[in-house]
Amino acid sequence: MEEELSKSQELQDTAALTLKFEFDPKLGIDNPALSLTEDLDPLDDRRLPQPRFCLLSKDEQGSFGFHLQRHLGRAQPVVSKVNPGTSAQRQGLQEGDLILGVNHKMMEQEDYAVVVRHIRASGPRVLLMVVAQHMYDVARERQGDKAPLYPALDPGVRPRLCHIVKDEGGFGFSITAGNGGAFWLILSSGGAAERAGVPPGARLLELNGVSVEKLTQRQINKKLRRSEQQVTLLVAGPEVEKQCRQLGVPLAAPLAEGWTLPVSPRCLHLEKGPQGFGFLLKEEKGHDGVLRQFLRDVDPGQPAQKAGMQDGDRLVAVAGDSVEGLSHEETVSRILAQGSHLSLTVVDQETDRFFSMVRLSPLLFMEPMQPSASPGEESLVETEALTKRNAQMPRTTRQCILHPGPGGGYGLWLSCVTSEPRLFISQVTPGGVAAQAGLQEGDVVLEVNGCAVTDNNDMEILDLLLEAKPPLALKLAAGPGQDSKICVAPEAEEWTFFSGLVMK
Missing domain, CATH: 2.30.42.10 (PDZ domain)
Structure with a gap:
């Protein structure tokens, strides 16, 4: 039953990406994503293979369902295997696809490690921009090796994740239903929704992390009532919809930019003191029952506390690299590699629950990630796994x-x-x-x-x-x-x- 619910949610996510197109006999079809890459004319130097977009969700084992492989002589990673029955297969990812983009980041000229880092940092959902390897190679041979074939995505293609706190006037919006199951918001002038950054005429995509594509207006109103004093909406303004339609980019949650979010991840910078860093790293079950890495026993007056670490913070990244899905020993190894200067990204319990609800990684709402620092001289980190790791x-x-x-x-x-x-x-x-x-x-x-x-x-x-x-x-x-x-x-x-x- 849980698997069926997971697939149902994934289908809702995918359905919400579908933009509505109208056929004009004079202009033809206005959706470039409908062009088939297999129809690329090898004699037509002006055309490029149209990329495909795959919105993937992790399964219960924390997997997107595909393998990446680095080929010698090629910077971009190549999809080497797609597991049957997984999100990757259902969304059309294929062996031989090149990863050109991860969420709103273009990866065409990035190397394997950078692409992997961004996929891992995406959390439970990721939007991949891909193209068949053989089609890309033909286009690259025509264009040369210097400039990227695909331009960076315009900032205007990003929907907004808006957190709205109810005031005396309510949430400050009403909902109207359109054709094909779409919903739009009508804003109250100066109301809570407008102050939270919801643009006029916005289309509603998700409510508290749940796609509204398959919901009725009555069901949406019921969810709003249950939200009581605050609600988080994923919305797209008319201009965003227009640009996404022109570019063939789906309105996907991992593309979102945060507006007035109530919480945010924290980046802590620690320099080792005479008595160490002053904290313990422990593996415990989180609120979702999954084993994760938590920071405990923060010593008063030590570097960890001075940097703002709180007992019970969950560790989400080391030097900008996500530790999601890593074992305790591997996380320790990542920390050790930083030497006497640590850069840790953490979330407290409230922040952790918020991003779990919207099904997005907190790392998507931070400044651009920097490459990991080079491993330095190994130093002691106060953690229960150090002696165990050395013995193994x-x-x-x-x-x-x-x-x-x-x-x-x-x-x-x-x-x-x-x-x-x-x-x-x-x-x-x-x-x-x-x-x-x-x-x-x-x-x-x-x-x-x-x-x-x-x-x-x-x-x-x-x-x-x-x-x-x-x-x-x-x-x-x-x-x-x-x-x-x-x-x-x-x-x-x-x-x-x-x-x-x-x-x-």
Whole structure:
């Protein structure tokens, strides 16, 4: 039943994206998104393949349902696999698609790590702008390698997330229904809605994080009454609708900009003192029952308290990188990599509940993310997992010689943790060469054909693997057992956080 409700909500989200178009015999169809990329005429240099937009929602396991892979010689990540029956498949994501945009950010000229960082920071919903790889390559060959093929999205394509607090005049709007199930707001002059930033003639898209596309006006009014003193609306003004129609951009919640929101995430900057940072990092269940990372035992007078940390704050990002879905050990590793200067993004309980309600990540409403700082000298962070983490690092090693199978491959997937120098086996094909040789998921690769894997040569090793002639000689360290989730986060089963290399 929960799965059916999740799919129903996703269908409502997707339905809400649909703009209403009218056919004018003189002008033709005014929606460029209706152009089929497969119809691109190779002789027509003026046309570019039209991108597709996929609004994805995470499932109960925290997955969007697809894998990303970095190809050597290409900056953009490529969709390497779409899991059947998932949000990604239902929204039309396909193997071989290039990620050109994440929410309102254009990613065409960004590298793999930046794209992954923005997807992870998107939270429970993400809007991807994609195009088939082969179509993009044809267009890029025509245009050259300098300028981006697709311009940045105009700020006018962003709907608004407005928080309205009722006053003596109520919420300051009434609702009128249009054709096709759409709803528009009629504002009271100087009322609460107008002060909250709702534009005149705005179309109502969501109410408290729920799409109104499939609701009746009576149901909407009932939800408003239940909201009592405050309500959060996702709306789009007439000009935003017009621009989105012209560009073929859907009116999706992850595009939203915040207006008069009651809460916001906090960015804390800590410098280690003589007695450390003065806090503990603990893994606990949040209000939604999911294990998350919380900041506890904030010592009075220590750097953490001075930076504004409060007991019970939930950690959402380290140095701008989301820690959503990471294990406790991996989060500790991210903190350790920052050395004696920490940049942490946190939310208190009220903020956490608000963004959970609207089903958006608090990181979408912060200043643009900066790249992660380079790992510095390891320092002590007061956390219960440090000694446990050190005890779990690989110890025993073994040599393994692999000869290609009948199909010419080895039957394994290699990935690299970006926060520390570890190349490891993230997937082994059942019955393949690697499986028969006893290789297991989580095994750490120390050497490839005699070349040691270091903190600076992981991509060189990946190049070597592509060019290596058989047999393939690997020196491996056994992974840390069941606790090997320090290497492979749960979401990596759906789309990897790491640079990957598939070896069939």
